Amino acid sequence: MKARAARNRLSGRWLIAALPYLWLIAFFLVPFLIVLKISLSQTAIAQPPYTPTLDLAAGWEGLKAFLGQLSFSTYGLLLQDDIYLFSYLKSLQIAALSTLALVVIGLPIAYGMARAPARTQAILLVAVILPFWTSFLIRVYAWINILQRDGLLNDALRALGLIDEPVAWLASDTAVYIGIIYSYLPFMVLPLYANFQKLDETLLEAAADLGCPRWKTFFVVTLPLVLPGLAAGALLCFIPIIGEFVIPDLLGSSQTLMIGQTLWTEFFANRDWPVASAIAVVLLVLLVVPIAFYENVQSRQIEER
Amino acid sequence: MRRGFTPWADPNAKPIVRFDAVSKRYANTVAIADLSLDIYEGEYFALLGPSGCGKTTLLRMLAGFEAPDRGRILLAGEDIVGVPPYRRPVNMMFQSYALFPHLSVFNNIAFGLKQDRMPKAEIAEQVGKMLQLVRLEGLADRKPHQLSGGERQRVALARSLAKRPKVLLLDEPLAALDRKLREETQFELMELQSRLGTTFVIVTHDQEEAMTVAHRMAVMNRGHIAQVDTPQQIYEQPNSRWVAEFVGDVNLIEGKLAASANGVVLEDAQGRRFRAGDGAQARPGAPAAFAVRPEKLKLALAPPPADTLNTISGRVVDIGYLGDVSVYKVRLDDGATMKASVTNATRLAERPIGWEDRVWLSFAPDAAVLLTA
Ligand SMILES: Nc1ncnc2c1ncn2[C@@H]1O[C@H](COP(=O)(O)OP(=O)(O)O)[C@@H](O)[C@H]1O
Numbered sequence: 224m225k226a227r228a229a230r231n232r233l234s235g236r237w238l239i240a241a242l243p244y245l246w247l248i249a250f251f252l253v254p255f256l257i258v259l260k261i262s263l264s265q266t267a268i269a270q271p272p273y274t275p276t277l278d279l280a281a282g283w284e285g286l287k288a289f290l291g292q293l294s295f296s297t298y299g300l301l302l303q304d305d306i307y308l309f310s311y312l313k314s315l316q317i318a319a320l321s322t323l324a325l326v327v328i329g330l331p332i333a334y335g336m337a338r339a340p341a342r343t344q345a346i347l348l349v350a351v352i353l354p355f356w357t358s359f360l361i362r363v364y365a366w367i368n369i370l371q372r373d374g375l376l377n378d379a380l381r382a383l384g385l386i387d388e389p390v391a392w393l394a395s396d397t398a399v400y401i402g403i404i405y406s407y408l409p410f411m412v413l414p415l416y417a418n419f420q421k422l423d424e425t426l427l428e429a430a431a432d433l434g435c436p437r438w439k440t441f442f443v444v445t446l447p448l449v450l451p452g453l454a455a456g457a458l459l460c461f462i463p464i465i466g467e468f469v470i471p472d473l474l475g476s477s478q479t480l481m482i483g484q485t486l487w488t489e490f491f492a493n494r495d496w497p498v499a500s501a502i503a504v505v506l507l508v509l510l511v512v513p514i515a516f517y518e519n520v521q522s523r524q525i526e527e528r
Numbered sequence: 529m530r531r532g533f534t535p536w537a538d539p540n541a542k543p544i545v546r547f548d549a550v551s552k553r554y555a556n557t558v559a560i561a562d563l564s565l566d567i568y569e570g571e572y573f574a575l576l577g578p579s580g581c582g583k584t585t586l587l588r589m590l591a592g593f594e595a596p597d598r599g600r601i602l603l604a605g606e607d608i609v610g611v612p613p614y615r616r617p618v619n620m621m622f623q624s625y626a627l628f629p630h631l632s633v634f635n636n637i638a639f640g641l642k643q644d645r646m647p648k649a650e651i652a653e654q655v656g657k658m659l660q661l662v663r664l665e666g667l668a669d670r671k672p673h674q675l676s677g678g679e680r681q682r683v684a685l686a687r688s689l690a691k692r693p694k695v696l697l698l699d700e701p702l703a704a705l706d707r708k709l710r711e712e713t714q715f716e717l718m719e720l721q722s723r724l725g726t727t728f729v730i731v732t733h734d735q736e737e738a739m740t741v742a743h744r745m746a747v748m749n750r751g752h753i754a755q756v757d758t759p760q761q762i763y764e765q766p767n768s769r770w771v772a773e774f775v776g777d778v779n780l781i782e783g784k785l786a787a788s789a790n791g792v793v794l795e796d797a798q799g800r801r802f803r804a805g806d807g808a809q810a811r812p813g814a815p816a817a818f819a820v821r822p823e824k825l826k827l828a829l830a831p832p833p834a835d836t837l838n839t840i841s842g843r844v845v846d847i848g849y850l851g852d853v854s855v856y857k858v859r860l861d862d863g864a865t866m867k868a869s870v871t872n873a874t875r876l877a878e879r880p881i882g883w884e885d886r887v888w889l890s891f892a893p894d895a896a897v898l899l900t901a
C-alpha cells in the first residue's frame with residue numbers, strides 16, 4: 224500500500240516537472256515537424272495540396288518510400304524569386320526601425336511612470352494595459368479611421384493650419400510604423416517600467432554625491448541598470464514584429480510587403496503549402512538568433528539576483 | 529585621540545561646518561528645529577540620538593540632498609544652501625552603501641575621480657591607494673554582489689574617501705555589521721581618521737559607538753540638540769535628565785534644593801537629604817535631581833558609619849550578570865529602585881551579595897550631578 228502511494232506521489236511530481244516539456248512537444252515541436260515535413264514536399268493538385276503523404280498502413284516500406292520522396296528543392300525556389308528576399312529584408316527593416324522607435328518612445332514613458340507618485344503610478348499602469356481590454360483587430364481598424372483621407376488626423380492637422388490638402392497617410396510605410404509602434408508600446412514599456420521601479424534611488428544620490436550631474440547619471444548609472452529590461456522589451460517587440468501580418472495588411476501598401484503577408488499569399492492565394500512552410504521554417508531559423516540572445520539575457524538576470 | 533586637540537575650545541578657531549539656525553520640516557513632521565552647530569576641521573564628530581530625531585536629515589542637508597527651510601549651512605565659511613550635491617566638496621558613505629551593482633570594485637572607487645576628469649594613470653594610482661587603505665587589494669575586479677558585507681562596507685568607505693573630501697559624512701556606517709566586526713571597524717575608522725586628518729561626521733543611534741570614536745558628539749532629541757560636548761563630559765556632566773538617561777544608565781534622585789552653607793543639598797519627598805560637592809548657585813526650594821551613575825554607587829551588606837553622607841538602604845530584587853560587571857537592582861524602602869554596578873573582580877562563588885539581601889547604597893558628594901533641566 225505504502226509503496227504504491229509513494230510511487231504515485233513520485234509520478235505526480237514527475238508529471239509536474241514534465242508538463243512544460245509535454246506542452247512544448249505537443250504545441251511547438253510536433254507542429255514544427257509537420258511544417259518542416261510539408262516544406263520538404265512538392266505541390267500537387269490534391270487534397271492536401273502536396274506530395275508525398277505518409278501512408279502509415281503501408282508500414283515500413285511506406286515510410287521508406289515517403290522519406291525517399293522528400294527534398295530540399297522548395298528552399299531553392301526561395302532563392303530564385305526576389306520577392307522572398309525582399310519581404311524578409313522588409314520585415315527586418317520594419318522590425319528594427321520600429322523597435323528603435325519603441326525604445327526611444329518607451330524609455331521616457333517608463334522612466335516618467337516609475338518616478339511618478341505611487342497613486343499616479345497605479346493609474347498610469349492601468350492606462351498602459353487598458354488597450355488590451357479591446358480586441359487588437361478593432362484597434363488596428365480604428366487606426367484606418369484615424370489615418371484615412373478625411374480621418375481624424377487630417378482633420379486635426381487642417382484645423383491647426385499645418386496642412387492645406389489632406390495627406391495620404393494610409394497604405395504607406397508610415398501607417399505601418401504608426402500601427403506597429405502603437406500596438407507594441409506596452410510590451411516595451413512594461414518590462415522597462417519594472418526595471419526602473421526596482422532601481423535603488425540612493426544609487427542616484429550616490430552618483431550625485433560623487434560629482435556626477437543628473438543628465439550624466441542617467442547614462443552611466445540608470446541606463447546600464449535598466450539594460451536587462453530594455454533588452455527584454457526590445458526582443459519582446461522585435462521578434463513578433465518580424466512575423467507581423469495584420470498591421471501591414473490593413474495599414475500598408477503593396478510596397479510594405481512583410482514576410483507574414485508573403486507567407487499568407489503563398490498559403491491561401493497560391494495554395495503552395497511547401498513554399499509557405501519553407502518561408503516559415505527560414506523565418507524561424509532567422510529568429511533563433513535573437514531568441515537565444517533573449518534567453519541569455521533572462522538567465523543572466525536570474526543569476527544576478 | 530590626539531592630545532590637546534580641542535579646536536572647539538579655541539575662540540579664534542573657524543568651524544569647517546556651521547549650521548546656523550537651521551529648520552527643516554517634511555509635510556507634517558518637524559525634522560530639524562532651529563538648530564545651530566559648529567564642527568571643526570579634523571574633528572571626528574558624532575550625531576547621536578534616538579531613531580527619528582533628525583540625524584539623517586541633518587547629514588543629508590550637509591550633503592545637499594535636502595534643503596533647509598530656514599537658516600544657513602556654511603562649509604569653510606561659504607553658504608552652501610542651493611549648491612547641488614555634485615558640486616559640494618563633501619562625500620557621503622551611505623547606510624546601504626549604495627555601491628553601483630553594475631560596476632567593479634575598481635570602477636566604483638574610480639567613479640568620483642572620473643567625474644573630475646582625472647587622467648587615467650592618476651585614477652589607477654589613487655584607486656590603488658584607496659584599496660590599500662581599506663585592505664582590499666586583491667578584489668579590484670569583483671562586482672559588489674561577489675563581496676561579503678564587511679568588504680562592501682570597506683568599498684563604500686574607499687569610494688567616499690577617494691576624492692579626498694573636506695568632510696566625510698557617514699550615515700550609520702557600521703549598522704549592518706555584526707558586533708565583533710563593528711568594534712574592529714570602529715577602531716579602524718578612528719585610526720584612518722587621525723591618519724588622514726579628514727573631518728568625519730558620523731550618524732549613529734549606538735551610544736557606545738559614538739563614545740568610542742568621536743572627539744565630540746551632539747546628542748539630538750526631536751530635531752534639537754540636547755548637548756554638544758566630548759563623550760566624557762556628556763557622560764560625566766549631562767546637562768539634563770534626558771541626556772543623562774539617554775547616554776548610559778543613571779539613577780535620578782528627585783527632590784527640592786535646600787539651603788546649605790557648603791555644596792548643594794537636595795531634599796527628597798521622604799525628607800532624606802543628599803549632598804553634592806559642587807553645582808551652580810542653586811536657588812533653595814527649586815525642584816531638581818541628582819544624577820548618579822550606577823558604577824559610582826557603593827554597595828555594602830552592612831550599614832556604613834553613621835556620619836556617612838548620601839546613604840540609602842534597600843533590598844536586592846534583581847542581579848544582572850554581564851560578565852565584567854554585575855548590576856544590582858535595589859528596591860528602596862519607599863518603593864523606588866536604584867541600580868548599582870559592581871566590577872566582578874573576584875569569581876562568582878566568592879561574591880556574597882544575593883537576592884533579597886538588605887544592602888546600603890552610598891555615593892560620594894562629587895559623584896552626583898545636579899540637574900535642573
Ligand atoms: N522624506 C521624508 N518625508 C517625510 N518625513 C520624513 C522624511 N525623511 C525623514 N522624515 C521624518 O523626519 C524625522 C527625522 O528623520 P531622520 O532624519 O531620518 O531621523 P534619524 O536619522 O535620526 O532616525 C522623522 O520623524 C522622519 O519620519
Ligand SMILES: [Mg+2]
Nearest residue numbers: 583584585731
Ligand atoms: Mg537615520
